[in-house]
Amino acid sequence: MLKSTSTIAALLMSATPLMASAQVIDVKITNLTQGIYFTPILATAHSPEYSLFQAGQMASPELQAMAEGGDIAGLVSIADSIGASSQANPAGGLLAPASYTMVTDWDTGTNTALTVVAMLLPTNDGFVGLNSWTIPEQAGTYTVYLNGYDAGTEANDEIVNGGGMPGAPGIPANPGGNGGMGATGVIAEEVNTMIHIHPGNVGDSDPEGGMSDLDSRIHRWLNPVAKLTVTVK
Amino acid sequence: MNNYLVSGLAIATSLALAGCGGSSNNSASTQDTDMDMTPVYEYQVTVVNLTAAQPFSPLAVVLHGSDQMLWRIGEAASDGIEMMAESGDNSVLLDAVAGLPVSAGAGIIMPGTSETVMISTEDMAMMRLTATTMLVNTNDAFAGVNSVDISALANNESMTWYLNTYDAGTEFNSETAASIPGPAGGGEGFSAIRDDVMNKISRHPGLVTQADDSMSALSPWHRFDSIVGKVTVTRMN
Numbered sequence: 001m002l003k004s005t006s007t008i009a010a011l012l013m014s015a016t017p018l019m020a021s022a023q024v025i026d027v028k029i030t031n032l033t034q035g036i037y038f039t040p041i042l043a044t045a046h047s048p049e050y051s052l053f054q055a056g057q058m059a060s061p062e063l064q065a066m067a068e069g070g071d072i073a074g075l076v077s078i079a080d081s082i083g084a085s086s087q088a089n090p091a092g093g094l095l096a097p098a099s100y101t102m103v104t105d106w107d108t109g110t111n112t113a114l115t116v117v118a119m120l121l122p123t124n125d126g127f128v129g130l131n132s133w134t135i136p137e138q139a140g141t142y143t144v145y146l147n148g149y150d151a152g153t154e155a156n157d158e159i160v161n162g163g164g165m166p167g168a169p170g171i172p173a174n175p176g177g178n179g180g181m182g183a184t185g186v187i188a189e190e191v192n193t194m195i196h197i198h199p200g201n202v203g204d205s206d207p208e209g210g211m212s213d214l215d216s217r218i219h220r221w222l223n224p225v226a227k228l229t230v231t232v233k
Numbered sequence: 234m235n236n237y238l239v240s241g242l243a244i245a246t247s248l249a250l251a252g253c254g255g256s257s258n259n260s261a262s263t264q265d266t267d268m269d270m271t272p273v274y275e276y277q278v279t280v281v282n283l284t285a286a287q288p289f290s291p292l293a294v295v296l297h298g299s300d301q302m303l304w305r306i307g308e309a310a311s312d313g314i315e316m317m318a319e320s321g322d323n324s325v326l327l328d329a330v331a332g333l334p335v336s337a338g339a340g341i342i343m344p345g346t347s348e349t350v351m352i353s354t355e356d357m358a359m360m361r362l363t364a365t366t367m368l369v370n371t372n373d374a375f376a377g378v379n380s381v382d383i384s385a386l387a388n389n390e391s392m393t394w395y396l397n398t399y400d401a402g403t404e405f406n407s408e409t410a411a412s413i414p415g416p417a418g419g420g421e422g423f424s425a426i427r428d429d430v431m432n433k434i435s436r437h438p439g440l441v442t443q444a445d446d447s448m449s450a451l452s453p454w455h456r457f458d459s460i461v462g463k464v465t466v467t468r469m470n
Contacts, residue, residue, distance in 0.1 A: 032306055034400050034435040098307040098402070098433040178430065200439075205448050216446055217406045218430050220438040222398065222459040227306070 023135060024107050028229040029090070029116065030100040035218040036225065037175045038095040038118040038128060039070030045108035045115075046084035051132050052115050055195050059151040061166065063117070063195075067127040067151035069164030069172055070119040085109050094121070094175055105233075108135065116146065116228065120221075122160060122174040122214055125151040126198045128226045141231045145224035150198040157185040158201060158212035171213070179214045180207035197223070275353040275469040276383065280364060280396070282342045284461050286454045288415060289376070290321030290367035292338030294352050295330050296359040302380050303330070303363050309432045310401045314365075318375040318401035320414050320422025321367040334359060342366070351469075360384035364396075364464050369415030370451060372408065373401040373429065374437045376461045386468040396462035400437040402429045408441060410450035418450050 031038050044052070052075055053063050062074030072088060079086045085108045091101035095118070108114075113132040120126035129149045136142055150156070154169060160179060163170030186202050203216030276296075282289050295303065303326070304314050313326030327335055336352040352362075365377030376396040386392060404412065405428050414422035436459065444453040 030306060032436040034402070034438050035430055098431065098435040100307060176430070202445065203441075205441075205446050216441045217408070218438070220441070222437060222439045224436070224459065 022107055022109050023112075023137070024105055024233045025135060026231040026233070027087075027103040027106060027114075028100055029095070030227040030229070031095050031097055031225070032227055033097045033221045033225050035097055035176060035178070035215075036123070036221055037097065037121045038091070038226070039066075039121055040072055040089035040093065041091055041095065041101070041116065041118040042066070042072040042075050042079070042086065042088055043090060043103060043114070043116045044075075044079040044084045044086040045106070045111035045135065046079060046082055046113050046132075047111060048113040048132060048134065050082055050113070052078065052117065053129060053131055053149070053195055055131075055149065055197070057195055058193065059153050059195055064125070064151055064153045064166045066117055067119055067125040068154055068166050068168070070121065072117070075117065083111070085111050114230070120148055120198070120225065122171045122179065122219060123198070123201060124156045124158070124169075124171055125154040127151060130228060135230065136232050139232050141229060144228040144230065146226040146228060147223040148198040148200075148221060148225045150192070150196050152190060152193045152195050155187050155190045156199070156201075157187060158203065158214050159183050159185050160213040174213070176218070178218055180204070180210065181213055182209045183213040184209070184211055186211050271355050273353050273355050273470070275351060276362070276386075277349060277351055277467040277469055278336070278362070278364060279347055279349040279465045279467075280338075280342060280366070281347040281463045282344050282461070283463060284344045284368070284457050286344055286417075286452075287368040287370050287457055287461065288344065289342035289462065290317065290369055291323055291340055292336075292342070292348060292350060292364060292366050293317065293323040293326050294336040294338075294350055294362070294364045296334040296352055296354050297330070297361050297363065297380070298358050299361050299380070299382070301361070303365065304379065304399070304434050306399075306435060307433050310403050310434050314375070314434070315373075315401055315403040315427075316423050317365065318367050318373040318399075319404050319424065321369050322423065326365075338366070341369075357384070362466060366462075368398065368457065368461065370413055370417040370455045371415070371440065372406045372412050373404040375399050375401060378464050383466055383468070386466065388468055388470055391465050391467040393463060393465045395460045396464060398437040398457060398459055398461050400429070400435050402431055402433045402435060403427045405429050406438070406440075408449035408451050413450060417452065417455055
């Protein structure tokens with residue numbers, strides 16, 4: 001949840017000349033899964049007072065839009081409003097399973113906390129997340145593993161119906177085209193409306209029916225779902 | 234401790250020279266001494282199987298340089314990784330790294346048990362350790378530690394890592410009995426056909442089992458999480 005006010009943001013920005021010197025980093029983001037795509041990624045370096053999401057808290061509307069439909073525009077606006085340095089959509093679209101994308105020579109300014117989010121597709125409201133990780137001051141290469149979260153804003157019915165707008169049920173798309181259709185739905189209501197670790201997709205092996213449009217042999221995952229390699233220069 | 238080791242080595246050297254007979258001259262004995270002074274770094278590697286019901290195929294343990302990896306997420310599996318991950322046979326993998334310090338496990342590591350092997354090198358550049366094994370009640374799941382740095386270990390020190398679970402990307406996770414080489418299936422191991430979702434190594438998505446789908450020959454207890462084992466490396470000298 002965003003905890004800022006414009007007053008706090010203004011104070012922080014005025015204080016920045018007194019804070020730590022600017023850091024330049026490389027960030028490599030690897031999708032570790034076999035069958036899950038990442039929608040456009042937002043990587044943003046910000047002041048540690050802020051969080052774009054926190055497990056156990058309710059998702060903001062902006063986070064919901066990212067987790068249900070892959071739309072990071074709202075989160076980018078929030079980041080801009082708090083003086084963050086952002087990398088929006090570094091992969092230039094979907095990041096396929098077992099692929100990586102790089103951000104190089106990223107001058108994060110005086111922002112010392114790193115947040116990374118992207119929707120997991122195909123899921124209803126799953127996202128890969130790193131929340132306000134402290135960028136080390138010492139030069140070196142650091143590895144961070146990221147888990148899959150559930151935004152808690154939509155039932156995981158696992159029906160691929162194009163529903164990507166916030167509040168619209170269903171999964172917007174299955175980019176791999178390797179699932180089914182005509183599912184009756186796994187569950188009709190979200191059981192935990194706070195952000196939580198995603199329980200995983202269920203799927204089935206029925207291409208023309210069953211409870212899920214996802215394939216149980218392809219669209220499950222075990223955490224972690226992503227690996228972040230951060231090089232502080 | 235160090236003094237004791239040094240003097241022990243000196244005695245061993247003189248005994249070895251004494252045993253050579255009268256043929257050695259001064260220059261030869263100088264060479265011998267130099268060779269004996271080359272330190273050998275010896276490591277004890279213990280792998281524990283932490284799964285409920287996934288026997289590990291015989292271990293392959295390799296020491297290598299920091300620029301080498303036996304597998305990489307996102308790349309196609311080598312023939313050696315494919316063979317091991319589909320059938321449990323690590324011979325092709327070990328052949329491929331024949332010039333490096335290697336150690337092969339003696340046999341299957343059952344759930345809840347462990348195996349210890351020794352591995353050594355004289356080469357300071359060979360300080361990355363890779364250990365890998367197949368989860369035999371799967372299509373092409375393998376576990377391992379991938380190129381971990383052991384160069385900082387002092388004598389008698391240990392480091393521990395958990396074994397992550399990978400999918401070789403070489404065989405579709407059908408979970409049919411005919412395709413599972415372990416006791417849960419008794420089917421085919423290696424097949425040269427690569428018919429997985431993609432011909433790339435990834436983390437393993439986990440098993441479905443009969444609990445969720447009758448098409449699977451596997452039982453609920455064959456499931457595993459992302460961590461399936463533990464490896465402890467101890468420097469011995």
